[in-house]
Each structure stands twice: as structure tokens, then as C-alpha cells.
Amino acid sequence: MKILVTGANGFVGKNLIAELENKDYDEIYAFTRDSKPSLLEEYTRQCDFVFHLAGVNRPNSENEFMEGNFGFTSQLLKLLKKHGNKAPILITSSIQAEKDNLYGRSKKAGEDLLFNYYSDTDAKVYVYRLTNLFGKWSKPNYNTVVATYCHNIARDLDIQINNPDAELNLCYIDDVLEEFMRALEGNPSKQDDDFCVVPKTHNIKLGDLADLIKSFKESRLNLSIPNMEDELTKKLYSTYLSFLPEDQFSYDLKMNTDHRGSFTELMRTPERGQVSVNVSKPGITKGNHWHHTKNEKFLVVSGEGLIRFRKIDSDEIIEYRVSGEKLQVVDIPTGYTHSIVNVGERDLVTVMWANECFDPEKPDTYFLEV
Template identity: 45%
Template sequence: MNVLVTGAGGFIGKNLIERLNREEDVSVSQYHHGDDLSLLYEHLTDTDVIYHLAGVNRPQNNEEFASVNRGLTETIITYLKEHHKTPKIVFSSSTQAERDTPYGSSKKAAEEVLKNYSLKTGADVTIYRLPGVFGKWSRPHYNSVVATFCHELAHGRDIDIHDVNQPLELVYIDDVVDSFTDCLDQHKTDETLYYPINQSFHTTVGELAKKLYEIRDIRTSLIIPNLSDKLTKCLYTTYLSYLDPDNFSYNLPAHQDERGSLVELVKSRHAGQIFMSTSRQGVIRGNHYHHTKVEKFCVIKGAADIHLRKIGSDEVITYTISDQNIEIVDIPPGYTHSIENITDHEITVLFWANELFDPDNPDTIRLRVKPDER
């Protein structure tokens, strides 16, 4: 199958082409802004599907709206008609087509060209009126408010908001690409031209900003937002794509004492927290129990004995674990427990707790596993 993508160098185009290049039996041709029309005609001569993404939304003058958004569409359709070709066409329009603006009018005019072509030739035309599209490779101060907000926050600048209650409809780039690529194998059984993206999100500018500030602050708060919410997950992914390459890593504070160190790694109000510790030779940590908090222990460097004793019982249970056979030990509630370095060097242990540590209600009661131990 031969596929042509116009606007191949744009935000949606780059993401779509990456996906199409992974599809079996699909050969992709690209038409970029500034390419000669002769190249476009060459591609149109032998194409089965056209993804018509080329367009402008922030030109230097309003005349470009008509010349590009409508004009290029007319050029493509004129060529196809003259050469009696009816490839499938997938067109990225905009919800702005419903508004009386230069941009909206130009998108609406392009839609009409395509609808007339489909009506007269029977060609398969699919039109997506896209709301704000966001995701990796989106151009800030051009493609979407999400791109602009992410770029500013990732570069240490606050964002300006004029109306926190302004509603937003957003679609994620992967959902757009999924919908577009679904068209490769779909065969219409009716005359429907307009189709929605598989999933869209409805929020406000204020809520968007709030989520992105929480995402930015993860490096200091360590609190991961609720990523089971798909919009939040997609915003987190998008935000990271705007970090400069020299800013991918960040330091975490280590709490040092005579036993070793403790570093908190990740926190979540929904899934607890992950932290790690180092312990010097002979160090025993713990000797406490919890009523509701539960933990998981995993030795990732060295070896340790994990001792547990159910409160009210004299029986001590011991698990010896090491980095030679990575395993996790669950720490149930009501069991006092400790972890002892049994090597002659420092060990490293990874911990998970099912809740964040609350100094006002720590749910941690001191009690030795081995009462006679010093």
C-alpha cells in the first residue's frame, strides 16, 4: 500500500510517519512545506491513501490561510480529478472550522472541496475535526496550549493564564495516530465523512495548569500524580518531552547517620512510596511494627537477614536474602521486624510502603524482634 503524508514535517505528521513506518506492507511518501509541486504530483500518481495534514494556523498574514489550507487541497483534488484517481483521503481539519475566523473559514473551505470530490467521484474521504492536539514534538507557542505550558514550566518559567475557567477539549497524539491508522484497513459502509478521535479529554485552562505544576514539582515533592487518570498520564509524558537533554536527571537528598543513608525515591498518594537505604557492616534497622502500613523489602546489593516476630509470640522467623537471587519479602501488619547486614561491606535495600509517611500518625511502634538483642 502506497501512502502519502502531506505536512510530513509537522507535529502530527512526524508522529504519524513514525507509526506508518512500522506498519507491514506500507510504503510512505512525504510532502513537506516548501517542496516543489512537481514532487507532490509525482507522489499523487501512485498513492492509495493520502493523509492530508498540511496547513498553517499562525501565518504571517491571513491570506496564507486560504492559499495553504484551502489552496493546497484544491491543487490535490484538481490533479486527482484530471487523472481519474480516487485514493482514500484522510483530512485533518479543526473544530475551528465551525467558527467564522480566517483559519476556521479556510479549514471549512477545504472540507467542502473534499466533500464535493467524494460526492462526485465516490472517493473514500474521512475528515477529523481535531480539537487541541498535544504530545511529544508539538511546537510551543504554535501548536497547542499544552505545548506552550509544558515548554515554559520545563524551562523554569511560570505560565500566564487569563481565564482559569476557559474550557478545553484535548486529544492526545497517540490517540490521533491510532484513529488515523485505523483508516488504512477500514472500508466504509455508509456516506459518513466526519469521524471523532477515539478518545478526547475535557478540562479547563486552570485545571490543565494545576496538573502541569504538580508534574513539574515531582522533582522536589517526589509525589507522582494519579497516573491511572489517562489525561494526567499523557500530560506527564508530554511534559518530559520538553526537558532539555542536560536536564533529564536530578539529585535526591540523602539522610545520613551512623547506620548509613536513606533516600526517598518516589511517592504517591494512591500507591505509597519507594525508598532505599544503605546499611554499614553489622547494622540492624527496624525493630518496630505497624498496624495498617505494610512494606516490601528487597536487597539489591549485598545480603541481609530479615527477622520477623508476630507480636504476642516468641517465634522469630528469618529470611536470608541477597543480590544473588533477587526476591521480595512482604512485611505483614502486626509483625515486628528488622533487617540485619550480614556482610562485611555496605548493603543496599529497596523498600516499598503502601502509604506515605505521616509524622503526625506514623503507625510505627518500637519493639525488638529479639528481646535479648542489643
């Protein structure tokens, strides 16, 4: 299948082409504003499907609105007609097409061209009035407020919040791509008014959006993990990470060190507990305590260790030998005093999960030798 993508270097275009390639579409005609005009003649003759994503939303002059959103669409359709090519066409319009402004009128004019083209040729047309898109590869101060906030907050730059109670309707790029793949297969999500829609969108207030993105930056300090059960939070966090400065992908953790080794917290969640990394020097024993309710999982990833248990009202000692050579999770039940001993000749490295974050006011940890 030969697929023409106009606006191929834009936010949606780059993501779409990457997804088409992931799905093994290998004849993609990528057309950009820098492409030779003669290529459009060739592409419109050969293509089997058109993703018409090219458009203008922040021009240098007002005339560019109509030239980019109406003029180029008109040129594209004339070439398809010239070659008798009735390939389905998907066009990305905007919710601004409902408004009486220069940009909205130009997008509405492009839509009307598509619907008239359908009437003239009976070729399938899919018109999407997209709302506020966000995701990786978007541009700050251009595509979306989400991109601007992510870019600026990641760099400690100021952000502007004119009305924190303003409601935003956001649409994630991966949800757009999923819908576009359905359209490519001839199964778009349609409304009663002949427009197509991306079924999944999210609502959030502008102030809440800013606070949420700020919390992503703060999570490196407080070790919190955003609530990934919330779809919008999950998508926004992925978007935020894509805007990190390339020299700031890594960040330091506080290592609590002494002669025995180190203990370092990696992440904390209020509902899923915390994850830490424990390093023990050869011959060192750590632990020798028990818990009422707190429970843990130990995973030795390097070195050799011996995890020992004793029920607090028993003399019987239970032992589990563990090694980084064979990854094995050991549950630490409540009511058992327990310890971990480095019985090897190099550092013992253990990933530890606890079902609750450590609270110095309620440690639920009681010293008792195994």
C-alpha cells in the first residue's frame, strides 16, 4: 500500500510515519514544505491513501492561513482528480473550524473542499476536527500548551497561567495514531454529522495541568511515582519525559552509606510502597528485625546471600540461599524476624520492595536477632 503523508515533518506527521513503519508499511511518500513540487504530482498519481496533515497555524502573515489550509488542499485535490485517483483522504482539521477567526475560517474552507470533493468523486474522505493534541515531538510555544509547560518546567523557566480554571480538552498523540490506523483500514470512528473523531480525549483545568507537570519534576526529589492508573497522568508523564534536556536524563539518589555498605531509596508511591537498593559488604549481616504489618520482597541481583527467618515465638531457623546467578524473589512475611547475610566474596546487591513507605513516626520495625 502506497501512503502519501503531507506535513510529514510536523508533530503528527513524524509520529504517524514512525507508527506506519512500525506496522511494516514500507512505501510511504513523505511530503513536506521543502519537498520539490514535482514530487506531489508523482505521489498523487501513485498513492493508495492520503494522510493530509499539512497546514498552517502560526504564520508570518495572515494570508498564509488561507494559502496553507485552503490553497494547498485545493492543489492536492486537483492533482488527485487529474490522475483519476480515488484514494481515501484523511485530513486533520481543528475545533477552531467552528469559530469565526482567520485560522478557523481557513480550516473550515479546507473541510468544505474535502466534502465537495467527495460529492464530485465519491472518494472516501475522513475529516477530523482535532482538539488540543499533546505527546512526544510536539513543539513548545507552537503546538500545544502541554508542550510549552513540559519544556519550561523541565528547564526551570516561567509558565503563564491566564485562567487556572479554564477547561482544556486534550487528545494524546498515540490515541490519534490508533484512530488513524482504523481509518487506514476503512473503519474510522464517525459522528452523525459526517465528521470523524478520536474517541478518547481528556479534560483538565489549566491550573491542574500546570500543578501536575510540576509534580513530575518534583518527583526526582521526593522519589514519588505518578499515578499510572490515571490515563491522563500516564500520558502527560511520558510527554514530560520527552522534553527533558538531554544532559539531564539522569539524577542522583541519596545513598546512606557506612562500613557495612549502603541503602538507597529508589522510588516511593503512597499506594504501592517503596523500592530500595541495599548493598552489603562481604561478611556483613543486615536486618535482624520483624514487622507487624509491613511486608517486603527481596531480590538479589548480584553476589551471594543467605536470607534467614525465625518466627518470633519459635527457635526454628529457616534459610534461603540466594544469588545474582539465579534471580529469585523471596517474600518477607510478617511475624518473622529476618536477616540477610553476604556469604560471598564481593558486594551483595539486593533490590528491596516494601508494601508501605517508611514512616519514622510509625516504623513498624522491631529489633530481634534471628
